[in-house]
Amino acid sequence: MTTPLLDVRDLDVTFTTPDGPGLRAVRGVSFTLRRGETLAVVGESGSGKSTTALALLRMLPGTGRITGGSVRLDGTELTTAPEDELRAVRGTRIGMVFQDPMTALNPVLTIGRQLDEVLRAHGGRDRAARRARALELLSLVGIPDPARRVDDHPHRFSGGQRQRVLIALALAGEPDVLVADEPTTALDATVQDQILTLLGDLTRTTGTALLLITHNLGVVARTCDRVLVMYGGTVVEDGPTAEVLARPRHPYTAGLLAAVPRLSTPSGTRLTGIPGTPPDLSLPLAGCAFAARCALAEDRCRTAAPPLTALATAAGPVRAACHPAAERSVPLPPPPPPVRAERPAPGPVVLAAEELRKTYRGRGRHRHTALDGVSLTLRAGETLGIVGESGSGKSTLARILAHADPADAGRILLDGQDVTRPGRTALHAVRRRVQMVFQDPYASLDPRMTAGDIVAEPLRAFGIGTPADRPARVAALLRTVGLDPAAADRLPRAFSGGQRQRIGIARALAPEPAVLLCDEPVSALDVSVQAQITGLLTDLQRDLGLALVFIAHDLAVVRQVSHRIAVLHDGRIVEEGDADEICERPRAAYTRALLAAVPEPVPAARAEEFAA
Amino acid sequence: MRGLLLRKLPSALLVLFAASVLVFGVLRLVPGDPAAVLAGPDAGPEVLAAVRARLGLDDPLPVQYLDWIGGLLTGDLGPSYVIGGETADLITDGLGATTELTLGALLFAVLIGGTLGILGATARRPWTRGAVRSLTTAALAVPPYVSGVLLVLLFAVLLGVLPPGGRVPLLTAPDLGVQYLLLPALCLALPSAAVLGRYLEDSLRRALAEDHVRTATAAGIAPRRILWRHALPHALPPVVTLLGIQTGHLLGGAVLVEAIFAWPGLGQLAEQALVRRDYPVVQDLLLLLVAVFVLVQLLSDLVHARLDPRIRWE
Numbered sequence: 001m002t003t004p005l006l007d008v009r010d011l012d013v014t015f016t017t018p019d020g021p022g023l024r025a026v027r028g029v030s031f032t033l034r035r036g037e038t039l040a041v042v043g044e045s046g047s048g049k050s051t052t053a054l055a056l057l058r059m060l061p062g063t064g065r066i067t068g069g070s071v072r073l074d075g076t077e078l079t080t081a082p083e084d085e086l087r088a089v090r091g092t093r094i095g096m097v098f099q100d101p102m103t104a105l106n107p108v109l110t111i112g113r114q115l116d117e118v119l120r121a122h123g124g125r126d127r128a129a130r131r132a133r134a135l136e137l138l139s140l141v142g143i144p145d146p147a148r149r150v151d152d153h154p155h156r157f158s159g160g161q162r163q164r165v166l167i168a169l170a171l172a173g174e175p176d177v178l179v180a181d182e183p184t185t186a187l188d189a190t191v192q193d194q195i196l197t198l199l200g201d202l203t204r205t206t207g208t209a210l211l212l213i214t215h216n217l218g219v220v221a222r223t224c225d226r227v228l229v230m231y232g233g234t235v236v237e238d239g240p241t242a243e244v245l246a247r248p249r250h251p252y253t254a255g256l257l258a259a260v261p262r263l264s265t266p267s268g269t270r271l272t273g274i275p276g277t278p279p280d281l282s283l284p285l286a287g288c289a290f291a292a293r294c295a296l297a298e299d300r301c302r303t304a305a306p307p308l309t310a311l312a313t314a315a316g317p318v319r320a321a322c323h324p325a326a327e328r329s330v331p332l333p334p335p336p337p338p339v340r341a342e343r344p345a346p347g348p349v350v351l352a353a354e355e356l357r358k359t360y361r362g363r364g365r366h367r368h369t370a371l372d373g374v375s376l377t378l379r380a381g382e383t384l385g386i387v388g389e390s391g392s393g394k395s396t397l398a399r400i401l402a403h404a405d406p407a408d409a410g411r412i413l414l415d416g417q418d419v420t421r422p423g424r425t426a427l428h429a430v431r432r433r434v435q436m437v438f439q440d441p442y443a444s445l446d447p448r449m450t451a452g453d454i455v456a457e458p459l460r461a462f463g464i465g466t467p468a469d470r471p472a473r474v475a476a477l478l479r480t481v482g483l484d485p486a487a488a489d490r491l492p493r494a495f496s497g498g499q500r501q502r503i504g505i506a507r508a509l510a511p512e513p514a515v516l517l518c519d520e521p522v523s524a525l526d527v528s529v530q531a532q533i534t535g536l537l538t539d540l541q542r543d544l545g546l547a548l549v550f551i552a553h554d555l556a557v558v559r560q561v562s563h564r565i566a567v568l569h570d571g572r573i574v575e576e577g578d579a580d581e582i583c584e585r586p587r588a589a590y591t592r593a594l595l596a597a598v599p600e601p602v603p604a605a606r607a608e609e610f611a612a
Numbered sequence: 613m614r615g616l617l618l619r620k621l622p623s624a625l626l627v628l629f630a631a632s633v634l635v636f637g638v639l640r641l642v643p644g645d646p647a648a649v650l651a652g653p654d655a656g657p658e659v660l661a662a663v664r665a666r667l668g669l670d671d672p673l674p675v676q677y678l679d680w681i682g683g684l685l686t687g688d689l690g691p692s693y694v695i696g697g698e699t700a701d702l703i704t705d706g707l708g709a710t711t712e713l714t715l716g717a718l719l720f721a722v723l724i725g726g727t728l729g730i731l732g733a734t735a736r737r738p739w740t741r742g743a744v745r746s747l748t749t750a751a752l753a754v755p756p757y758v759s760g761v762l763l764v765l766l767f768a769v770l771l772g773v774l775p776p777g778g779r780v781p782l783l784t785a786p787d788l789g790v791q792y793l794l795l796p797a798l799c800l801a802l803p804s805a806a807v808l809g810r811y812l813e814d815s816l817r818r819a820l821a822e823d824h825v826r827t828a829t830a831a832g833i834a835p836r837r838i839l840w841r842h843a844l845p846h847a848l849p850p851v852v853t854l855l856g857i858q859t860g861h862l863l864g865g866a867v868l869v870e871a872i873f874a875w876p877g878l879g880q881l882a883e884q885a886l887v888r889r890d891y892p893v894v895q896d897l898l899l900l901l902v903a904v905f906v907l908v909q910l911l912s913d914l915v916h917a918r919l920d921p922r923i924r925w926e
């Protein structure tokens with residue numbers, strides 16, 4: 001067997017903190033990458049996947065340092081190489097594509113200049129030749145009409161195009177390895193699909209090896225031959241993608257797979273999340289990183305760290321770090337089929353919108369029609385899913401329904417009454433009946449207020465209860481959303497992302513609304529936590545008879561939580577109807593395109609389900 | 613670029629117009645009759661009336677205002693009765709001197725501030741950063757009349773290498789002119805250099821922490837080149853706006869520095885005109901100052917837009 005192109009052994013990365021022993025973000029990670037191979041590193045936030053990628057090129061942010069192990073590229077050690085030797089590796093041997101195309105390009109330089117800079121760094125002497133090569137690279141990554149676009153600045157390009165430019169930058173030095181850190185996370189599903197196709201094509205045609213860092217199992221299945229699953233800074237499982245995703249050996253991989261919403265799962269099905277939260281990386285780890293959340297944990301799991309053990313499978317060797325798995329020759333049993341929860345039939349219509357229109361005025365004569373005649377109805381105890389990509393008008397719709405923005409035309413009816421342009425008192429009443437849950441649980445909570453104050457704020461604003469009984473109400477609300485009332489005096493930063501979203505929901509529930517408008521409520525959360533939040537919303541709906549508007553870009557999540565779905569595109573509802581009906585028999589061409597773009601983690605499993 | 617100019621021009625003209633009305637009005641409200649000053653304390657009422665008529669002070673206010681503006685537009689500012697000579701000549705002489713001083717100071721401010729800012733943002737050793745920090749603090753804290761005296765003591769009295777005051781126009785005798793310019797320009801520049809340095813350091817540090825710097829590093833571009841070709845262009849636009857504001861401060865500071873170094877500029881002229889109540893000259897000077905402010909602002913907006921393409925399209 002030939003020596004691997006990239007050989008990472010026992011890599012350790014520590015971030016020093018002002019107090020305490022520091023944060024061990026990567027703990028003994030080992031893997032290899034062969035020439036032309038595609039390997040996905042998958043994990044949730046805090047798993048150490050991005051840190052591992054950055055450590056390869058010694059580009060760790062802040063106080064991060066490699067504290068152990070080795071990274072060998074074609075036999076050359078990189079962890080101890082001098083800085084200028086490393087610079088010769090960057091770009092030419094290992095190219096990197098970063099997350100968030102909005103900030104990864106320099107806004108004040110034309111993309112031609114940025115490409116030119118990189119080509120120059122790789123020894124391109126002749127100016128004209130560099131320019132010709134820049135044009136070639138741009139057309140390679142699918143920028144139409146490169147000769148005309150090359151002198152444009154980044155803000156003239158769409159998000160997807162910027163991502164393409166970033167790929168062109170990474171390819172400029174013709175690297176042997178392309179490391180892509182969440183290259184499609186900020187993009188719409190249809191654009192993500194195009195970028196993944198591009199990456200696949202490029203690696204196939206140029207023979208470049210791909211190391212893809214992602215949290216999305218669908219992306220893994222779609223792009224890579226091999227997958228490495230990380231949890232709590234350690235590798236928990238590693239093997240051929242088809243094998244690992246279809247027959248996981250490690251309980252965490254299995255849990256993650258079960259938590260991913262599938263497009264094929266019918267409406268009303270409860271997602272199965274993984275209970276608990278990821279480990280605290282500043283603490284030393286005695287046993288298995290997953291022990292606190294693992295249903296199969298035994299005593300030895302908490303004292304001895306399970307080694308990565310090779311297991312032979314039909315598809316090739318799979319390594320798993322789990323005590324029981326090492327002794328088992330068979331994969332874990334598949335998760336029990338999801339149960340469809342009984343849902344009471346929806347009640348009378350609470351909220352209706354008729355022919356809503358909204359146009360935003362840009363500079364000069366430019367106008368942007370955000371909503372172009374949108375009508376919808378929402379019944380008590382019903383969830384209406386609204387799906388759309390960026391620019392579809394879904395956030396504008398949420399703002400108008402929440403009375404944060406006035407509509408230009410159309411009507412909004414709440415409990416049969418026209419509240420399109422409410423007076424002061426009417427607006428107060430409307431705000432009480434219709435509450436919002438926001439996407440980003442980090443940004444939507446005031447960092448200086450305690451959880452209790454955040455939840456109590458609407459109580460004060462709407463004059464609910466007396467100052468004396470408010471603490472009891474707050475405690476009850478926190479309990480309703482599954483938080484310990486004792487945590488009321490802590491600040492938002494003391495909570496995890498999922499817990500913060502629970503605080504946001506408790507705040508929205510405080511004035512006892514009839515309608516909850518949820519704008520991308522789970523898209524900033526890890527998959528294993530998403531299920532906890534969607535489950536909570538479903539429970540609240542059942543117990544309180546809430547009507548939910550669930551706005552999201554992820555069709556699979558929307559199908560599971562919604563009774564009905566409306567597909568929004570360019571400010572219009574292109575299709576609306578029963579959630580299962582829309583996903584299985586879409587009529588609009590746009591809906592079909594949207595469905596086709598969603599990458600499924602286990603295509604085979606999907607086929608089986610349809611057969612059953 | 614022309615679009616931006618057309619967009620900014622109306623507001624600039626409006627500011628000028630408002631300023632002219634304000635200046636005109638305020639000078640009519642302040643106590644003290646220029647005619648009385650000119651005629652002397654012993655003048656009888658007839659003499660006073662004659663002087664008033666000659667100055668045009670008997671005309672209705674709108675007529676006086678229009679006369680003034682008309683004169684400004686045609687370049688005919690009329691004679692200065694108190695100081696003597698043509699007002700236009702007085703102002704042209706002073707303007708040359710002050711422009712020389714301000715531009716010299718601007719150059720110093722950019723050089724010193726730029727060096728301090730780049731050093732402060734890129735220095736690895738805490739020692740260097742500390743030194744930069746104390747230098748800027750000192751430059752900010754010391755007022756020009758202290759730093760001016762110190763500079764004169766050091767370079768003119770102790771070392772005797774530079775003249776302590778006065779001016780030789782740069783254009784007539786460059787070598788001698790530079791010697792006279794150095795000290796006042798440096799004295800005037802120090803506070804602005806410190807502000808610029810601090811601001812650039814901050815802006816540059818933020819630019820170096822941007823994601824696109826990481827992109828460039830990962831592509832194998834050398835750190836020095838990243839600093840000059842990637843981070844600096846990104847850090848510069850806000851600094852240019854600040855530079856515009858600082859230029860205004862320099863003009864204001866020039867009044868003080870001119871007094872310290874006996875520099876015959878507009879500051880000196882303004883002082884004379886104010887003390888001797890030569891209102892026509894004061895009036896012209898104030899408006900000129902506003903015009904320069906507006907022009908500098910306009911220029912810095914244009915340069916900002918040149919440097920930051922996002923502004924051009926907004």
Ligand code: SF4
Nearest residue numbers: 288291294301322323
């Ligand atoms: S080692 Fe134990 S705790 Fe860890 S995954 Fe396996 S069974 Fe669970």
